[in-house]
Amino acid sequence: MRRYIIFLIFILTFTQAQEKFQLKGVVVDSLSSKPIENANVFIKDLQRGTTTSSVGEFIIDKIESGSYYISIQLLGYKTVSKKIEVKNNLFLKYSLEEQDIHLGEMHVVGEKYNSELLGIGQSVTTMSLKEIEMLRGQTVSTILEGIPGITLYSTGPSISKPVIRGFHSQRIVVINAGVPIEGQQWGNEHAPEIDPFSPTKVDVIKGASSVEYGNGALGGVIKFDPRNFRNEPGINGTVIGNLFSNNRQLSGSMILDGAFENLPLSWQTQISGRYAGDSQTPEYYITNSGFREVNGSFGIKYGSEDHFVETYFSHFGNELGIYSGSHIGSYDDMLRAIERGKPEINNPFSYEIKDPSQKVNHDLLSFHAVSSELIPGIIDFTYGWQKNKRQEFDGHLKSRVIASMDMTLTTYNVELKYKHLPFGLINGVAGISGNRQGNINEGKSFLVPNHRSYTSSIFLIEQWKSENLGVSIGSRYSKEWRDLYFSKNSNLKPTTIDYETLNGMISLEYLTSEQIQIGATLSSASRAPSANELYSDGVHHGSAQYEIGNSKLHPEKSIAGDLTTHMNFEEFHGELNIFHNRISNYIYLFPRENPTVTITGVFPTFEYRQSDVTIQGFDGSLQYELSEKISIKGNVGIVIGNISNSGELLYGMPGNRFRISPHFHIADFFKLKDVSADLNINHVQKQKTKTSADYLPPPNSYTTIDLFFSGRIETNSSQIKIQLGVNNLLNTKYREHLNRFRYFIDNTGRDISLKFLFTF
Amino acid sequence: MKTKNIFLFAMLIFVLILTSCTEKNPTSVGIDEHNVLTTIKVILKSGTDSTFAIARDTTKVKGKTITEDTLRVTSGKTYLGEVFLYNESVTPIIDLSSEIKELPNEHMFVFSAIDGIESRITINNLNKDGNGKDVGLTFNLIISGSGSAKGYLRVILKHYDSGDKTQAFDTDGDVKLPLIIK
Numbered sequence: 001m002r003r004y005i006i007f008l009i010f011i012l013t014f015t016q017a018q019e020k021f022q023l024k025g026v027v028v029d030s031l032s033s034k035p036i037e038n039a040n041v042f043i044k045d046l047q048r049g050t051t052t053s054s055v056g057e058f059i060i061d062k063i064e065s066g067s068y069y070i071s072i073q074l075l076g077y078k079t080v081s082k083k084i085e086v087k088n089n090l091f092l093k094y095s096l097e098e099q100d101i102h103l104g105e106m107h108v109v110g111e112k113y114n115s116e117l118l119g120i121g122q123s124v125t126t127m128s129l130k131e132i133e134m135l136r137g138q139t140v141s142t143i144l145e146g147i148p149g150i151t152l153y154s155t156g157p158s159i160s161k162p163v164i165r166g167f168h169s170q171r172i173v174v175i176n177a178g179v180p181i182e183g184q185q186w187g188n189e190h191a192p193e194i195d196p197f198s199p200t201k202v203d204v205i206k207g208a209s210s211v212e213y214g215n216g217a218l219g220g221v222i223k224f225d226p227r228n229f230r231n232e233p234g235i236n237g238t239v240i241g242n243l244f245s246n247n248r249q250l251s252g253s254m255i256l257d258g259a260f261e262n263l264p265l266s267w268q269t270q271i272s273g274r275y276a277g278d279s280q281t282p283e284y285y286i287t288n289s290g291f292r293e294v295n296g297s298f299g300i301k302y303g304s305e306d307h308f309v310e311t312y313f314s315h316f317g318n319e320l321g322i323y324s325g326s327h328i329g330s331y332d333d334m335l336r337a338i339e340r341g342k343p344e345i346n347n348p349f350s351y352e353i354k355d356p357s358q359k360v361n362h363d364l365l366s367f368h369a370v371s372s373e374l375i376p377g378i379i380d381f382t383y384g385w386q387k388n389k390r391q392e393f394d395g396h397l398k399s400r401v402i403a404s405m406d407m408t409l410t411t412y413n414v415e416l417k418y419k420h421l422p423f424g425l426i427n428g429v430a431g432i433s434g435n436r437q438g439n440i441n442e443g444k445s446f447l448v449p450n451h452r453s454y455t456s457s458i459f460l461i462e463q464w465k466s467e468n469l470g471v472s473i474g475s476r477y478s479k480e481w482r483d484l485y486f487s488k489n490s491n492l493k494p495t496t497i498d499y500e501t502l503n504g505m506i507s508l509e510y511l512t513s514e515q516i517q518i519g520a521t522l523s524s525a526s527r528a529p530s531a532n533e534l535y536s537d538g539v540h541h542g543s544a545q546y547e548i549g550n551s552k553l554h555p556e557k558s559i560a561g562d563l564t565t566h567m568n569f570e571e572f573h574g575e576l577n578i579f580h581n582r583i584s585n586y587i588y589l590f591p592r593e594n595p596t597v598t599i600t601g602v603f604p605t606f607e608y609r610q611s612d613v614t615i616q617g618f619d620g621s622l623q624y625e626l627s628e629k630i631s632i633k634g635n636v637g638i639v640i641g642n643i644s645n646s647g648e649l650l651y652g653m654p655g656n657r658f659r660i661s662p663h664f665h666i667a668d669f670f671k672l673k674d675v676s677a678d679l680n681i682n683h684v685q686k687q688k689t690k691t692s693a694d695y696l697p698p699p700n701s702y703t704t705i706d707l708f709f710s711g712r713i714e715t716n717s718s719q720i721k722i723q724l725g726v727n728n729l730l731n732t733k734y735r736e737h738l739n740r741f742r743y744f745i746d747n748t749g750r751d752i753s754l755k756f757l758f759t760f
Numbered sequence: 761m762k763t764k765n766i767f768l769f770a771m772l773i774f775v776l777i778l779t780s781c782t783e784k785n786p787t788s789v790g791i792d793e794h795n796v797l798t799t800i801k802v803i804l805k806s807g808t809d810s811t812f813a814i815a816r817d818t819t820k821v822k823g824k825t826i827t828e829d830t831l832r833v834t835s836g837k838t839y840l841g842e843v844f845l846y847n848e849s850v851t852p853i854i855d856l857s858s859e860i861k862e863l864p865n866e867h868m869f870v871f872s873a874i875d876g877i878e879s880r881i882t883i884n885n886l887n888k889d890g891n892g893k894d895v896g897l898t899f900n901l902i903i904s905g906s907g908s909a910k911g912y913l914r915v916i917l918k919h920y921d922s923g924d925k926t927q928a929f930d931t932d933g934d935v936k937l938p939l940i941i942k
Contacts, residue, residue: 324921330931336927344928354921394930599797599817599825601916601934 023060023084025092027052027072036096039074072096081514081523110662121507122207122470123149123521123564123619130201134710134723136242138249138276140196144222146661146680148635149206149577149619151654155189155740157279157748158291158320162192163738164206165652166581166615166639167219170530173209175223177312179366180213182411182437183388187612188740190602193316193362193388195295197240197253197272199224206619207562207579210503210525211459211474214433218525218583226312229266229301230257239758246727246751247290248349264303270355271296277351280745282733287347288354291320306378308733309369316362321353326744327394327631330601336631338743354488359391359403377420384413406442411435428462439531441487448531449492450485461701478504480528484535492535499528499555517566525560533587533608539598546596546603547589553610558583567622574622582644586613588651612644615653628665634658651694655687655701655737672711672722680706687737699742702734718760795840799846799857800915800935804831804839804901814914815935816848832915837900841883843869843915845933860897860942865933868925869896870916877911880904880941893925901942903941912936 027036035056042049043060043133045068052058070092071081077096084090110200124145124412135143141160144150153168154160164172173191174181176199182195197641203223210217225723235258235437242251249346253272259265274293278285301310316373325343328334367383415433435455439448461474480499486492495741505523512518567574589606596605619640625631637657659682681706687698708725731750735742798817803810810939814828833839845856860867873881901913917933918925 066812137831325928326932329919329929330934333929333931340928597825599815599933599935600931 017153021086022063022089023063023070023086023092024090025058025094026057027058027094027096030095030097030657033095036074036077039072039077039096042071042073044070044071045069045707061188081516096149098476103500113684120179121470121509121564122205122209122562123519123575125200125204125206125575127204129748131238132199132202133721134708134725136240136245136440136753136755137197137727137753138197138244138751140192140194140224143196143199143202146635146659147204148575148621148637148659149617149639150204151637151657151738151756153188153738154736156275156323156326159189159191161190162222163654164204164220164222164619165581165619165637166317166641166650170216171218171527173213173217173221175213175221177224177226177314177364177366178368178382179364179384179413180216181362181364181391182386183360183362183409183493189322189358190360190390193317193318193360194224195253195270195293195297196274197313198226198295198297198314199546200227200272201206201225206520206577208505208523208525208558208560208581210501211461211476211505211523215480215501215525215527216456216501218527218556219581226297226314227255227268227270229255229268229299230259230304233259235263236760237266241756244276244751244755245753247279248351249274251275251293261409264308266301268299269297275351278347278349279748282731282749283746284343284346285349286323286745286748287325287343287345287350288352288357289323290353291318292353306370306372307374308371309367311365311367311432313366314364316360316364318361319353319359320357322356323357323741324354325378327356331595331603332601333693334743339605340744342745352386355393357393359393361387361389363387368404377418380417380419382413382415384400384411386411386675400401401494403442407448408440408442409437411437425466426462430458430460432458434457449487449535449745451531453480453482455480465509468511470507470524472507473505475502475504482528482531484531486535490537494748497534501526501528501557503554515567515569515635517568518568519562519564521560521562521564523560523562524558526555526557527585528555529608536608539600539603540565545589546598546605548592548607551610553587553608554585556583556585556587556610557737565581570625571751572622572624574620576618576620576622578616578618580614580616582612582614584612602693607704613641613650614644615639615641615650631663633659633661633663649688652738653687655698656685658683658685669711673714675709675711678708678710682706684736694706696743699735702732702736704732704734705729718758720759721755721757723753723755725753725755727753796847796849797845797917797922797933798848799844800917800933800937801844801846802831802913802915802937803842803844804833805839806834806839807844809834809837809839812919813937813939815915815937825935827935827937831937832942833901833903833939834942835880835903835906837903841899841901843873843897843899845917857897860895864895865891865893865925866920868894868918868920868929869899870918871896871901872916873911874914874936875911877909877939877941880909880911881913881939882937891924907941909941911939911941913939 016281027039028034029036037052037054037056039052039579040049041058048060049465050058050060065086067083067085070084071079073079074096080094080096131444132143137158139160141162142151143153144162145152149165149632151163152160153163161168170522176194181192183190195353205221207220208218209221214223229276238255240253251274255270257268272295277290278287295315297314299310299312301308303309325337364386369381372378389408394404394406413435415431417429417431419429437449438452439667441450455478455668457476457478459476463472463473478501481496481497481667485494503524503526505521507521509519533548533553534549534551536547539546558581562579564577587608587610590609591606592607595602619637621633623631623633639653661678661679661680664677666677684701686701707729708723710723713720733746739747799814801812801814802813812829812834813831815825817825837839847854849854871883880903882902883899886894886896887898889895914936916931918929919932920929921926
């Protein structure tokens with residue numbers, strides 16, 4: 001020990017003796033070249049810094065020779081981080097680029113108050129408001145389409161659910177306003193019930209995250225965050241309007257945020273509506289594919305940044321038509337619809353919604369309290385209530401009175417998290433959560449049994465993080481009880497089943513330099529079989545297959561390894577990820593040799609089985625700045641799923657996807673600022689799955705092109721953003737493997753959109 | 761003071777949330793399976809001669825279906841056929857044939873003799889809806905030729921959205937009833 005102290009003293013004296021230099025500089029705005037006041041200038045390696053004067057100047061004295069990273073930061077500007085060599089007195093000039101105004105994000109929540117430890121060492125993609133606002137399209141899921149590794153699983157043009165590396169529905173968790181959305185995971189045609197206009201931030205965690213987010217997060221997590229509350233007294237608002245040519249959709253949203261002068265009370269409110277008619281493919285209209293949607297939300301927050309309570313209520317209400325050519329009563333109907341390959345009659349465009357149709361209402365109420373004042377550390381409490389009511393109407397006139405399917409799913413969530421004070425370099429979160437869910441059927445057919453379930457879990461994540469190395473270890477234990485009540489017509493008696501799961505993860509993060517960051521994660525996750533996998537025994541609506549559940553199914557268990565690299569060089573940045581996921585007892589439908597005879601004919605029959613499978617792949621993106629005006633981005637997403645013992649390819653995996661997106665920053669055009677053009681060239685390869693049980697082979701590979709022009713007009717107190725876009729510019733006729741309507745009709749054709757966003 | 765304020769505010773919201781949410785208890789339900797077709801019965805009559813066969817969904821939830829009895833007919837005879845539809849998943853049993861009588865424009869039966877008796881049987885004279893289109897709740901079945909034979913009478917119930925019965929349809933029922941020609 002003494003030897004070390006002597007060594008330390010020696011080093012200290014030695015460095016003390018070194019020559020010291022002065023660092024002077026000026027910080028200016030990149031566009032106006034005017035000096036910027038109050039910018040933070042910081043030398044991370046020395047933990048020293050200063051702020052710029054009224055003329056944008058700064059001085060840092062007494063710096064030993066050496067190389068350092070200097071960062072210049074100011075809210076509203078992009079942070080600049082540069083490496084400097086100090087050998088003599090230096091004069092530096094930095095220009096800061098303005099960041100687009102982040103609606104509602106008037107404050108930055110410091111690390112201190114954030115009780116989450118978003119998976120280090122895992123691939124996390126965060127989309128900011130600026131990225132989201134111009135991507136809002138036909139469904140909330142379309143926002144995510146540009147993220148490598150994310151695809152959409154859709155049922156026609158108006159229903160789509162996100163797929164993370166081949167996982168969707170019950171194998172991923174979708175969170176809105178801090179509460180996992182319960183409802184979207186039930187069926188293929190159940191899309192997430194979220195207002196596309198409400199999220200201002202989206203985090204996508206690719207890979208198993210069961211420790212933090214509970215069972216179900218086998219394939220990943222998508223977190224939609226509504227706006228932050230306004231901090232400064234006053235009121236601000238936004239009006240958004242969108243027009244789409246393809247289904248003649250009109251949609252819009254109005255947002256108002258406010259905060260009081262003398263009271264630490266803020267509020268926010270939003271109302272949105274969408275009204276669309278029949279979508280069209282390059283050759284015909286998809287009759288009865290329109291929808292209407294009315295959504296609203298309201299929230300209040302009381303308290304300061306590190307000691308507050310907030311509550312948020314949102315309503316999602318949607319009614320949509322289902323293309324009647326996809327509505328199948330028998331196996332022969334299915335074969336006829338496939339053979340037709342297009343609507344029987346070319347109906348003209350219409351806004352009318354006829355049966356078959358579905359009506360979905362989703363109400364969510366969340367209550368969130370955070371405090372770092374009550375006890376040392378941060379307490380974070382969330383309570384969520386949500387009610388999902390889904391009604392499906394088939395084509396029969398009489399069914400208008402009684403829905404053919406009518407389910408009400410009510411879920412309560414409670415979570416208490418405690419983030420302890422840093423213990424040296426160690427941070428950590430411990431939590432306990434509970435969930436109660438009940439499902440009631442009121443329609444005339446019985447898709448899944450009525451149930452009441454209780455889940456409780458306890459978890460702990462500890463993280464050690466030094467300057468360039470981070471390690472985190474976590475574990476979660478969960479127990480679920482489920483009471484099941486069957487239809488009176490069935491021979492099954494009410495029963496209770498329970499599942500116990502223990503999951504863990506270890507994650508490493510290493511910063512080789514300021515530019516390269518490497519992460520590796522090994523995690524386990526599990527999912528208990530769902531009611532339909534256990535007990536279904538009947539014809540599945542729409543897919544014309546007879547499905548037989550297996551009450552002896554075990555929970556799926558996955559062990560996943562993820563390797564991720566972030567690069568952040570001056571000219572290019574990007575992310576490359578490799579993943580390998582082994583799932584034991586993966587549940588899937590396997591075709592039976594003998595079909596089932598029913599009152600509406602003979603149906604091919606599938607039963608739920610379990611096998612060990614491997615799902616692995618590669619995804620990433622690279623962006624290269626050719627010049628100040630032109631950049632080019634490339635995305636790739638590859639997923640391969642195999643059944644372990646037979647080597648057979650897994651059914652339902654997305655085809656390999658590639659995207660090249662050049663971006664041109666054109667110039668200012670009269671009052672229109674930052675006029676830019678974006679092009680997406682998307683290529684999707686044919687899926688190689690060979691399943692004898694499928695009605696049609698996978699569709700051919702296809703290429704589509706999207707083009708967008710955007711710009712903004714600024715006045716003193718407001719801003720207008722405008723975007724003119726065309727999806728599927730060449731009106732390409734294609735079918736997508738992960739669209740369930742691929743058997744019957746083409747995907748939608750050209751879609752011209754005009755979006756504007758007015759902030760005041 | 762501030763802490764106390766927040767605490768009170770939190771309690772208020774929490775109480776509001778708890779009182780605003782109620783939930784029904786799930787139980788085993790006999791949901792209103794009003795429209796579920798579980799049984800198709802065909803009766804053939806010729807004078808005093810009468811025969812019938814039934815296709816019945818034993819699960820009562822669009823599940824496995826079995827047939828009971830056999831239609832036994834004689835060569836050279838003309839039978840008056842009648843179809844009956846029931847929902848036997850509820851008590852009392854619902855007669856669904858009456859729904860077709862109420863909405864004849866939406867439904868049409870299609871009959872065919874299959875599996876070796878195609879040439880021996882002619883089906884015609886289906887009853888009509890208001891537009892003069894076939895419905896088929898009643899029909900004529902004529903046996904020609906000679907010798908005994910075995911096959912099936914296939915009965916398909918088509919459901920149309922519109923009245924002209926030319927557009928795409930949903931299949932509401934599709935069964936094969938055993939038929940023996942004496």
